[in-house]
Amino acid sequence: MKNIKMKVARIERDMKQEDLARAVGVTRQTIGLIEAGKYNPSLKLCIAICKALGKTLDELFWEETP
């Protein structure tokens, strides 16, 4: 399932996929695949993304995978 909330939060901060990737220490492709719902990211990465985007786990990742 696509993670539209994460994409919206990223765009709200005017960040490109590559900006977010650099901010959290992964590749641009990893960010793209998470937004596309094709990856099942690790908790640590989820938390790093949340902090980079000023959101919490519940705000970005809850109910993502029911």
Add this chain to the structure above:
Amino acid sequence: MKNIKMKVARIERDMKQEDLARAVGVTRQTIGLIEAGKYNPSLKLCIAICKALGKTLDELFWEETP
């Protein structure tokens, strides 16, 4: 870092590690290692654990890995 919140939530529900493991479809060892802070679980598994324990991601996993 040990996930004491997860362990407390499990014990509140009077579940053994093996009970929780079966409820979320992983091994007892996986649950033990997550509680011991030696694993970096996947988002899907975190969500499954939350639902099994009646908690949210923020309640069990936030600030776990700063």
Add this chain to the structure above:
DNA sequence: TTAAAATGCAATATATATTTTGCATTATGT
């Protein structure tokens, strides 16, 4: 409408989460 940037996509390689099995240690109840 073009050029450049951003994103999508796919194959292979690598790192690491998870499984499996077995045994040691600790907790729990009687």
Add this chain to the structure above:
DNA sequence: ACATAATGCAAAATATATATTGCATTTTAA
């Protein structure tokens, strides 16, 4: 104190997240 259940621990095997590279396609801005 004893028996049993629950948990810890460790090695090898497997599954899967992530990296890397390269190119196709879409968006964006001039």
